Amino acid sequence: MTALAHVPTGSGQSAPPPASRRGRYRLLPYLLLLPGTAWLFLFFALPLLQLAAASLYDPSGSLSTGYAMTWAFSNYWDAFQAYWPHFxxxxxxxxxxxxxxxxxxYPLAYGIAQKAGRWKNLLLVCVVAPMFTSFLVRTLAWKTILSDNGWLVGLLRDVHLLGPDGRLLATPVAVVLGLTYNFLPFLVLPLYASLERLDYRLLEAASDLYASPLRAFRRVTLPLSMPGMIAGTLLFFIPATGDYINAELLGTPNEYMIGNVIDSAFLVRLDYPQGAALSFLLMAAILAIVFVYLRKAGTEEVL
Amino acid sequence: MRRWLADRWVMGVALLVLGYLSLPILVVAGLSFNRPSSRLSYDFNEFTLDNWRHPCATSAMCDAVVRSMEIGLIATVVSTILGTLMAFALVRHGFRGRSGINGLIFLPMATPELVMGTSLLALFVAAGVPQGFWTIVIAHVMFCVSFVVVTVKARLAGMDRRLEEAAMDLYASEWQTFRRITLPLVLPGIVAAALLAFSLSFDDFIITNFNAGTTVTFPMYVWGAAQRGIPPQVNVIGTAMFVIALLLVGAGSLRGRRARRANLAAPVAGGGQAKPAS
Structure with missing residues (x-):
């Protein structure tokens, strides 16, 4: 522990430490890394390998009789065929x-970063505040807000945006609203971080050069906020695609997403090969989209 | 005039969106004072203080809260130690295989929770490990470590190394330098990382759901109760969590402000880059 404080490349340091001490320092970073790396290897990387193996097990096996490894690549095709609508x-x-x-x-992040002045920190806390309380309890609160007897449905019925029997709960609208709500802070925070660094004088320069506000936004603000936008969309999209809590609590089986299917494959139907194959298909699809997106967005370094 | 309108327009939308974000919390707080008409009803019925007076009326729920806290505390301590050591190695030392380690730290944050949950389940089942309290702890430490590393790394990277060099120049031993200079400067980062780890662990449902066996944490309890009817005390816990977190943030920012003011008051003694709290 003592050597944690050692500064290996201090500016203008005098003589290098004696050779024996340097030997100790060469090992030190590995010692510091060992426990954490071992943990991540054992409980993150290794399980992924096990999941890959499980996805190729003989699908006719079961938990009680045991699974045989038969390199059944057909599991992937079967799982996709059965559940592509959920994907x-x-x-x-x-x-x-x-x-x-x-x-x-975007307006929220822009407003806080550029217009909020001394209220900036308070508004930022308001963005993060929902995450202070339980994710599930908040999602259940949407059940109350969107309920058939609630004021929101009443209001929408009164202005005829909903029919007299129209409802919000147990519809795709509720699920999408829930997803939007639950992951919005993950989008706003990185966006805020890059918009906060935006130099307002650049916009003034654009308007001095006869750019309309819209054009200034498109040519100056938007490109400069791209890093935050890329990080934010990924932080939003990855968990939202794998989510099944909103579909379960706010929707019906007609709105079930792929997460619901994987959950039931592992915990209800106990069909491990299929659940594993679906998990990998989900991960592959997300990785493919992320890859194409990063290519299109033209940045290699994110996060 | 148009500029004025444009300014107000953005802030108007921003406040509406903040309203959207805050609405569920207000509902949770409101429902914590509700006497529901039936077990499966989510509508506001009648004002009551009973839920707050008897938060543990459903003892299974309070057991679950206690279990979540135990798991959260253990996972926080372990992941904060592992992550802080890793952050020190990454910022302070050169070594081979850095990009591999960075990848191993980054990947858990980019992998869907669902996949991490199912893969751990597959491993535990294949290895014949019975699932329960300790498998949850293992899983929580796994996904918290990366966030701890990132948080502590940010604090370490922003630190002025000349302070440590100055201490060494003034004949402080390495241990003294670490104890008196490095640790106090990094501590806010470590505390922030620990708080983040605890809140991630306390609130995790997806990964826990796959690795809990029959152990019931608070989110697991809420999930199960959602099928049979939620006791209103769940909203009491939700509101209390929110208030406690808000108080913590408030206390932290107050301390930070006081420290900054102290720095301004004594620019020679405490000024410069040394900010005890952020």
Whole structure:
């Protein structure tokens, strides 16, 4: 522990430490890294390998009789064929939620970063505040807000945006609203971080050069906020696509996403090979989208 | 005039969005004073203080809260220690395989929780490990470590190394330098990381759900109760958590402000880069 404080490349340091001490320092970083790395290897990397193996088990096995490794690549195709609508639904819901979140999150991040003045910190706390309390309890609160007897449904019925029997709860609208709500702070925070560094004088320069506000936004603000936008959309999209809590609590089986299927494959139907294959398909799909997105967005270094 | 309108327009939308974000918390706080008409009803019925007076009327819920706290505390201590050591190695030392380690730290944050949960389940089942309290702790430490590393790293990287060099120049031993200079300067980062780890652990549902066996944490309890009817005391716990976290943040920012003012008052003694709290 003592050597934690050692500064290996101090500016203008005098003589290098004696050789024996340097030997100790060469090992030190590995000692510091060992416990954490071992933990991540054992309980993050190794399980992924085990999951990959499980996805190739003979699907006719069961938990009680045991599984045989048969390299059954057909598990992937079977799982996809059986559940592709859930995959499509997951990506459609989280894409719509992402668009909504950008429409709401951008003005929010911009407002806090550039217009809030001395209220900045207070408003930032308000953005994070929802995360202070339980995710599940907050999602259940949406059940109250969207309930058939609630004021929101009443209001929408009165202005005829909803039919007299129209409802919000147990519809795709509720699930998308829940997704948008639950992951919005993850989008806003990185966006805020990059908008906060935006130099307002650049916008003044643009307007001095006869750019309309819209054009100034498109040519100056938007490109400069790109790093935050990329990080934020990924932090939103990855958990939203894998989420199944909103679909379970606010929707019906008609709104179930791929997460619900994986959850029941592992915990209800106990079909491990299928659950594992679905998990990997989900991860592969997300990675592919993230990869294409990063290529399109033109940045290699994110986060 | 147009600029004025544009300014107000953005702030108007921003406040509306903040309203959207705050609405569920207000509902949770409101429902904590509700006497529901039936077990499966989520609508506001009648004002009562009973839920706050008897928060443990449903003892299974309070057991679950206590279990979540135990798991949270153990996972926080372990992940904070592991993550802080890793952060020191990454910021302060050169070594081979840095990019591999960085990848191993980054990947858990980019992997869907669902996949981490199912893969750990697959491992525990294959290895014949019975699931319960300790498998939850293992899982929580795993996903908290990365966040601890990132948080502590940020604090370490922003630190002025000349302070440590000055201490060494003034004949402080390495241990003294670490104890008196490095640790106090990094401590806010470590505390922030620990708080983050605790809140991540306390609130985790997805990974826990796959690795809990029959152990019931607070989120697991809420999930199970959602099928059979939620006791209103769940909202009491939700509101209390929110208030406690808010008080912690408030206390932290107050301390930070006082420290900054102290720095300004004594620019020679305490000024410069040495900020005891952020």
């Amino acid at each position: 499509v639904r997951s990506f459609v819901y989280s894409a719509i939620a992402l668009v909504l979140a950008l429409l709401m999150g």
